[in-house]
Amino acid sequence: MKKRIGLGLVSLAVITITLIGCGSKSDKENKNAETSNQPLNLMVASEVTTLDSLNMLDFPDAVTHTAVFEGLYAIGEKETVIPAVAKELPEISEDGKTYTIKLREDAVWSNGTKVTANDFIYAWKKLADPAEGLVYSFLIQQTILNGEDVVSGKKPVDELGIKAVDDYTIEVQLSEPKPFFTSVLTFPVFFPQNQEFVEKQGDNYGTTNETVIYNGPFTMGKWKQGELGWDLKKNPTYHDKKNVKSDLIHYEVIKESSTALNLFDNDQLDVATLTGVIASENTENPDFLSVPTSIINYVRLNQKRNGQATPLANENVRKAMALALDKETMADKVVADGSNALNGLIPSGFVGNPETNEDFRKEAGDVMAFDKTKALDYWNKAKAELGDKIDIELMVTDDGVYKKMGEYIQGNLEENLPGLKISIRSMPTEAALNFARESNYDMFLIYWAPDYLDPISTLNVFKSPNAMNYENPAYNELLEKASVTYALDLEARWKTLIEAEKFLLEDAGTIGLSQRNDAILQKQNVKGIQYHSFGAPVVLKGAYKE
Numbered sequence: 001m002k003k004r005i006g007l008g009l010v011s012l013a014v015i016t017i018t019l020i021g022c023g024s025k026s027d028k029e030n031k032n033a034e035t036s037n038q039p040l041n042l043m044v045a046s047e048v049t050t051l052d053s054l055n056m057l058d059f060p061d062a063v064t065h066t067a068v069f070e071g072l073y074a075i076g077e078k079e080t081v082i083p084a085v086a087k088e089l090p091e092i093s094e095d096g097k098t099y100t101i102k103l104r105e106d107a108v109w110s111n112g113t114k115v116t117a118n119d120f121i122y123a124w125k126k127l128a129d130p131a132e133g134l135v136y137s138f139l140i141q142q143t144i145l146n147g148e149d150v151v152s153g154k155k156p157v158d159e160l161g162i163k164a165v166d167d168y169t170i171e172v173q174l175s176e177p178k179p180f181f182t183s184v185l186t187f188p189v190f191f192p193q194n195q196e197f198v199e200k201q202g203d204n205y206g207t208t209n210e211t212v213i214y215n216g217p218f219t220m221g222k223w224k225q226g227e228l229g230w231d232l233k234k235n236p237t238y239h240d241k242k243n244v245k246s247d248l249i250h251y252e253v254i255k256e257s258s259t260a261l262n263l264f265d266n267d268q269l270d271v272a273t274l275t276g277v278i279a280s281e282n283t284e285n286p287d288f289l290s291v292p293t294s295i296i297n298y299v300r301l302n303q304k305r306n307g308q309a310t311p312l313a314n315e316n317v318r319k320a321m322a323l324a325l326d327k328e329t330m331a332d333k334v335v336a337d338g339s340n341a342l343n344g345l346i347p348s349g350f351v352g353n354p355e356t357n358e359d360f361r362k363e364a365g366d367v368m369a370f371d372k373t374k375a376l377d378y379w380n381k382a383k384a385e386l387g388d389k390i391d392i393e394l395m396v397t398d399d400g401v402y403k404k405m406g407e408y409i410q411g412n413l414e415e416n417l418p419g420l421k422i423s424i425r426s427m428p429t430e431a432a433l434n435f436a437r438e439s440n441y442d443m444f445l446i447y448w449a450p451d452y453l454d455p456i457s458t459l460n461v462f463k464s465p466n467a468m469n470y471e472n473p474a475y476n477e478l479l480e481k482a483s484v485t486y487a488l489d490l491e492a493r494w495k496t497l498i499e500a501e502k503f504l505l506e507d508a509g510t511i512g513l514s515q516r517n518d519a520i521l522q523k524q525n526v527k528g529i530q531y532h533s534f535g536a537p538v539v540l541k542g543a544y545k546e
Helices: 024-032 059-068 117-128 137-141 147-151 195-204 257-265 276-281 315-324 327-335 360-364 372-386 400-416 429-437 456-462 473-485 490-506
Strands: 040-044 073-075 081-083 098-102 162-166 169-173 218-221 229-234 248-253 271-274 288-301 390-397 420-427 443-448 510-522
Touching: 040 059, 040 271, 059 218, 059 229, 117 137, 117 147, 117 162, 117 169, 117 195, 137 147, 257 271, 257 276, 271 276, 276 400, 315 372, 315 400, 327 400, 327 510, 360 490, 372 390, 372 400, 390 400, 390 429, 400 420, 400 443, 420 429, 429 443, 456 473, 456 490, 473 490, 490 510
Parallel strands: 040 248, 390 420, 390 443
Antiparallel strands: 073 081, 098 169, 162 169, 218 229, 229 248, 271 510, 288 443, 288 510
């Protein structure tokens, strides 16, 4: 069975172009705006790794794929799911397991070929195929009928619960009811691929802007793998091109806040993402915006590396480290961009109780908050079991703020836990994610954004098997109850998810650190960039510069 890793992955380094100008005011302006001929200049903190939507790794991939491709559904205002290639929201059977989806017939690829149901079926089967070894196959595994057996190689791909009823109708069978499933389909790995074109390109597919065809608002220009800049150009074949507001959006990879600020001040950037001291120094700037996100920073604790147990296989080590971190100081003094300490995994403002709409984080409360006294109790037990000197490696990405966070974690834990020695390994985001996928690390400081609008998107990352080698049957059982036993009892499911988060954190299966608030500078004439709390964090279809 394939190990899970997500965008926060799942999959990560710092958010991409961070966003702005979302909401009703921008939407009204968009409706009245003509297409802008002025290039919109944006930044990302790391490069696009691929244009193969099935192989996406990081935020820049998700944002770019959402700009140049289009799935059945998209994210609209107030985190609603709206039809895209689909004509309408799905027809769902009474038992919640069968989804029938009708496609619009005017959607085409940039080479003029029609977008059909088979383009989705081909992509989804490829995502599930164990021979492909794709990172996000777990989304199939967790939702679609026979997905678990197909991804693990126990059943052939053709037994996956999906089929094209005709050229413009898709039927999906779920393993059990998933109230969030329509939001899953907004995620880029569920976008279509044209089988004939993909197979003609072979291994070159997605490696340059010329080895891809597009069905989204934009096409990619001037890009190949490794490039630190690229263009998004308005797609003349897109079915809704009248609502695409920019002719050209240009991106540059910028890792340091000081560079971003200089480019913004010199009018070479229209939106700049700031961190640390530079962010705090610009809060009074008239162009400053503080944008809340659902992105969390957390530490993965890997219990087995190269076949050998790491010190983090020891429960007392994990609990001591989880309790010894002063998250408030790190958020306020190191990150210093308005981000908040997070004593949990599910962020504030992300999702509410299905009956009362009470926020998950408020209802769940603080779990494993900083407590030096308790941390030392666990640490002394750990040293009695492992010895007085414990060495652990911390992997971080080479983005500026994550290097600083890593150094803070190193110093804070070494100070609070005598005898602990932490060494730091810094590397580019893509390389770090690949090391993480192979469990080649002890600790990994990284970020996570929910793939879809449900707490289980985050909690499932730690369900075994996983790339952290964390395994607790009791935790798996709680997730199984939430997914199966209480699939249609939404209140019982909600309480079980709260219980699961508490169990995971008190077992120190991972360490939640902070919830990102993005500190940005945005030119006054930039309009229509939408920010979202799950899936691709930024949507550019309506973005433009006056």
